Amino acid sequence: xxxSSPSHPVRLEDVARxxxxxxxxxxxxxxxxxxxxxxxxxxVLRAARELNYRPSRVARSLRxxxxxxxxxxxxxxxxxxxxxxxxxxxxxxxxxxxxxVLVDSGDDPAAVMRAIEVLLSHEVDGLLVCTAPLGGxxxxxxxxxxxxxxxxxxxxxxxxxxxxxxxxxxxGVGVSMLVDHLVEHGHSRIGYVGGPxxxxxxxxxxxxxFDAAARHRLPALDGAVREGVWTxxxxxxxxxxxxxxxxxxxxxVTASAELALGVLAAARRLRIRVPDELALVCxxxxxxxxxxxxxxxxxxxxxxAIGAEGARLLLAAIEGRSNQASETRVPVHLVKxxxxxxxxxxxxxxxxxxx
Amino acid sequence: xxxSSPSHPVRLEDVARxxxxxxxxxxxxxxxxxxxxxxxxxxVLRAARELNYRPSRVARSLRxxxxxxxxxxxxxxxxxxxxxxxxxxxxxxxxxxxxxVLVDSGDDPAAVMRAIEVLLSHEVDGLLVCTAPLGGxxxxxxxxxxxxxxxxxxxxxxxxxxxxxxxxxxxGVGVSMLVDHLVEHGHSRIGYVGGPxxxxxxxxxxxxxFDAAARHRLPALDGAVREGVWTxxxxxxxxxxxxxxxxxxxxxVTASAELALGVLAAARRLRIRVPDELALVCxxxxxxxxxxxxxxxxxxxxxxAIGAEGARLLLAAIEGRSNQASETRVPVHLVKxxxxxxxxxxxxxxxxxxx
DNA sequence: CTGTTAGCGCGTTCAA
DNA sequence: TTGAACGCGCTAACAG
Numbered sequence: 239x240x241x242s243s244p245s246h247p248v249r250l251e252d253v254a255r256x257x258x259x260x261x262x263x264x265x266x267x268x269x270x271x272x273x274x275x276x277x278x279x280x281x282v283l284r285a286a287r288e289l290n291y292r293p294s295r296v297a298r299s300l301r302x303x304x305x306x307x308x309x310x311x312x313x314x315x316x317x318x319x320x321x322x323x324x325x326x327x328x329x330x331x332x333x334x335x336x337x338x339v340l341v342d343s344g345d346d347p348a349a350v351m352r353a354i355e356v357l358l359s360h361e362v363d364g365l366l367v368c369t370a371p372l373g374g375x376x377x378x379x380x381x382x383x384x385x386x387x388x389x390x391x392x393x394x395x396x397x398x399x400x401x402x403x404x405x406x407x408x409x410g411v412g413v414s415m416l417v418d419h420l421v422e423h424g425h426s427r428i429g430y431v432g433g434p435x436x437x438x439x440x441x442x443x444x445x446x447x448f449d450a451a452a453r454h455r456l457p458a459l460d461g462a463v464r465e466g467v468w469t470x471x472x473x474x475x476x477x478x479x480x481x482x483x484x485x486x487x488x489x490x491v492t493a494s495a496e497l498a499l500g501v502l503a504a505a506r507r508l509r510i511r512v513p514d515e516l517a518l519v520c521x522x523x524x525x526x527x528x529x530x531x532x533x534x535x536x537x538x539x540x541x542x543a544i545g546a547e548g549a550r551l552l553l554a555a556i557e558g559r560s561n562q563a564s565e566t567r568v569p570v571h572l573v574k575x576x577x578x579x580x581x582x583x584x585x586x587x588x589x590x591x592x593x
Numbered sequence: 594x595x596x597s598s599p600s601h602p603v604r605l606e607d608v609a610r611x612x613x614x615x616x617x618x619x620x621x622x623x624x625x626x627x628x629x630x631x632x633x634x635x636x637v638l639r640a641a642r643e644l645n646y647r648p649s650r651v652a653r654s655l656r657x658x659x660x661x662x663x664x665x666x667x668x669x670x671x672x673x674x675x676x677x678x679x680x681x682x683x684x685x686x687x688x689x690x691x692x693x694v695l696v697d698s699g700d701d702p703a704a705v706m707r708a709i710e711v712l713l714s715h716e717v718d719g720l721l722v723c724t725a726p727l728g729g730x731x732x733x734x735x736x737x738x739x740x741x742x743x744x745x746x747x748x749x750x751x752x753x754x755x756x757x758x759x760x761x762x763x764x765g766v767g768v769s770m771l772v773d774h775l776v777e778h779g780h781s782r783i784g785y786v787g788g789p790x791x792x793x794x795x796x797x798x799x800x801x802x803f804d805a806a807a808r809h810r811l812p813a814l815d816g817a818v819r820e821g822v823w824t825x826x827x828x829x830x831x832x833x834x835x836x837x838x839x840x841x842x843x844x845x846v847t848a849s850a851e852l853a854l855g856v857l858a859a860a861r862r863l864r865i866r867v868p869d870e871l872a873l874v875c876x877x878x879x880x881x882x883x884x885x886x887x888x889x890x891x892x893x894x895x896x897x898a899i900g901a902e903g904a905r906l907l908l909a910a911i912e913g914r915s916n917q918a919s920e921t922r923v924p925v926h927l928v929k930x931x932x933x934x935x936x937x938x939x940x941x942x943x944x945x946x947x948x
Numbered sequence: 949c950t951g952t953t954a955g956c957g958c959g960t961t962c963a964a
Numbered sequence: 965t966t967g968a969a970c971g972c973g974c975t976a977a978c979a980g
Contacts, residue, residue: 246972246973249973249974250973250974250975251973251974259950259951260950260951260952261951261973261974261975262950262951262952262953262974262975262976263949263950263951265974265975265976266950266975269975271975272949272950273949274949274950275949275950278949278950292713292714293714293973293974294655294716294972294973294974295714295715295716296651296654296655296660296715296716296972296973296974297655297956297972297973297974297975298973298974298975299651299956299974300649300651300652300655300955300956300957300958300972300973300974300975301955301956301973301974301975301976302956302974302975302976303956305651307694307715310695314680315670315676315679315680315683316673316676316677316679316680316896316897317673317676318671318672318673318676320676321670321671321672321673321675321676322671324670324671324695324697325669325670325671325697328670328695328696328697329697332696332697337694337696337711337712337715338694338695338696339662339692339693339694339695340665340679340683340693340694340695341683341687341692341693342679342680342683342684342687356692357692358647359647359648359650360650360651360662360692361649361650361651470880470884470946471946471947471948474943474946474947475947499881499884500946502884503883503884503942503943503946507943524881525825526854526879526881526885528858529825529854529857529858529885530881530884530885530886531885531886541671542671587858588829588858588862591825591826591829591855591858592826592829592830593826601956601957604957604958605957605958605959606957606958614966614967615966615967615968616957616958616959616967617958617959617960617961617966617967617968617969618965618966618967620958620959620960621959621966624959626959626960629965629966630965630966633965633966648957648958649956649957649958651956651957651958652956652957652958652959652972653957653958653959654958654972655956655957655958655971655972655973655974656957656958656959656960656971656972657958657959657960657972658972
């Protein structure tokens with residue numbers, strides 16, 4: 239049985255009375271505003287500390303129309319990518335006194351909408367959205383409208399015309415690096431396993447593959463560019479298809495780590511040795527990549543920086559420091575290990591683990 | 594340049610005026626309270642929809658002293674464990690209309706305190722804390738005080754005397770299962786690599802190891818029980834120590850997946866074959882465990898269920914349905930793969946991947 | 949430099 | 965069944 243203790247045991251008025259000043263003076267002292275004598279200010283601060291005064295944020299928010307909260311929408315917080323994005327964003331926001339209201343919406347566009355609605359109803363000062371249907375569709379329109387109610391930054395997703403900016407990985411460049419490297423190893427029959435193409439990352443990575451293939455004038459292989467979902471199981475299925483083709487590719491690029499794991503499993507099942515009979519490389523650099531057998535050659539990037547940069551963009555817009563929408567591309571780089579056919583430096587291997 | 598649009602374009606009063614009733618009547622209609630005629634209620638609801646009315650949660654919160662938010666404190670949101678806990682908690686809370694305010698505090702007790710302070714200042718209705726110094730210390734006391742201001746459930750941490758409950762893994766049972774299984778394989782020289790023992794999981798897992806070792810009357814090996822931190826690098830270091838002992842163990846239990854990966858790397862570096870020369874098993878079942886070479890025998894559990902159960906406990910306390918603190922233990926189970934020396938069923942292997 | 953007043957938007961008395 | 969009045973706790977406008 240809980241005793242119904244008041245949520246605000248000590249109010250500003252209590253502090254003021256204790257010192258013998260008005261509430262507005264106490265408010266000024268605590269917020270460091272206005273001009274007032276040093277001794278009353280000190281007295282108020284002391285009284286506040288003695289009484290263990292904590293301002294009510296909701297009362298303050300009602301008055302100032304500022305909640306000091308940011309809404310964050312992610313499709314799957316349990317995925318390390320979004321976890322790291324969240325970490326990066328949260329640390330930047332926290333430094334500026336903002337708190338994060340998190341909604342794990344899943345991928346369904348309708349759920350994303352509901353998530354944004356909920357966040358707006360909490361009167362968040364801004365929105366960080368890590369998933370969104372691409373513009374143009376029915377969902378796209380209303381998303382634009384929703385996002386217009388508050389400053390909004392899209393992460394890992396370009397949303398032309400909506401929001402105050404977006405921060406996206408250099409998807410095309412990353413996949414190009416992977417293809418280039420396979421070509422350096424002498425491959426020309428290269429397959430690709432991608433993700434859903436209704437979203438930026440799936441779309442841009444596949445485009446990156448086609449661009450690189452065209453640049454190197456690689457032969458177009460029948461059925462060697464496949465689209466799956468972002469899971470190990472899907473990678474296994476698509477990989478098995480690719481590897482049982484009449485003329486299977488000698489190398490495969492995947493659009494994510496999970497897809498690569500699936501392809502690796504498929505190769506093992508078919509007794510195809512990696513990298514001797516099949517080179518395998520992927521976008522994403524999971525922390526266990528050096529420990530796979532063979533260790534996985536990857537395109538790596540700073541996931542936390544994505545969230546941090548998104549948060550910075552958003553804060554700039556909220557605080558009026560930014561005037562126009564901006565698109566930030568986060569750089570990626572190639573990490574050569576053994577699955578591509580490279581020899582792996584044992585010293586580097588250990589260094590990677592200890593980092 | 595942002596136009597300073599009012600954050601609440603349409604207020605309850607606007608809806609009321611449109612229908613021609615008082616604000617209090619409109620409030621009653623929208624909240625389904627009081628007794629009022631069906632037609633006015635319908636008219637109010639329609640007007641609210643037409644005007645696209647959204648109640649101001651902060652105004653409501655100021656009045657009702659309920660914010661419909663729950664504070665969640667995690668040490669590292671980018672770790673899949675806390676990501677999954679968050680996912681589980683969020684989905685349960687969302688179903689009941691609560692939103693999650695997330696703070697990624699890190700491990701430092703002082704930072705955890707600050708996180709809780711921030712959440713309390715936002716007047717969250719309850720707290721879910723995934724990390725906490727064990728009671729007794731200086732931090733323990735003030736934590737108890739902090740947690741007393743709002744219903745609080747501890748996750749993955751027992752906090753005797755604080756909060757309305759906790760939900761914790763069956764740590765001891767899990768480690769016992771691992772030891773039992775190694776003994777079945779004929780091992781008696783078993784080493785252990787654990788995590789920091791200032792927290793529940795590190796402590797209980799090590800105790801579980803000692804209990805199981807005593808039960809099986811295993812010989813006590815000098816320096817074969819080691820304490821590290823929860824990283825791959827630490828596992829590597831501790832594993833290397835263990836494996837270069839004059840009489841190294843023939844099997845190693847680790848308290849986490851990261852530690853196991855480190856030990857695996859150390860074994861490879863020392864050219865010790867797993868499982869032929871060293872059996873290796875661990876607490877935690879990461880999704881890539883089946884794809885390691887050899888695939889890793891683990892203690893698995895439902896991570897999301899931990900968060901979900903914590904949320905349920907908290908909601909029960911908030912809504913007054915629960916009367917006393919309760920401790921929930923989440924069951925664990927053994928997943929046999931190849932690193933322990935078992936033969937791995939290929940059919941099972943594929944089934945695991947596709948799940 | 950300080951006090952008084954008013955009101956953010958809502959829910960909940962009390963009275964009709 | 966409905967309306968008028970009040971106040972949650974705070975900050976901003978205006979006076980002094």
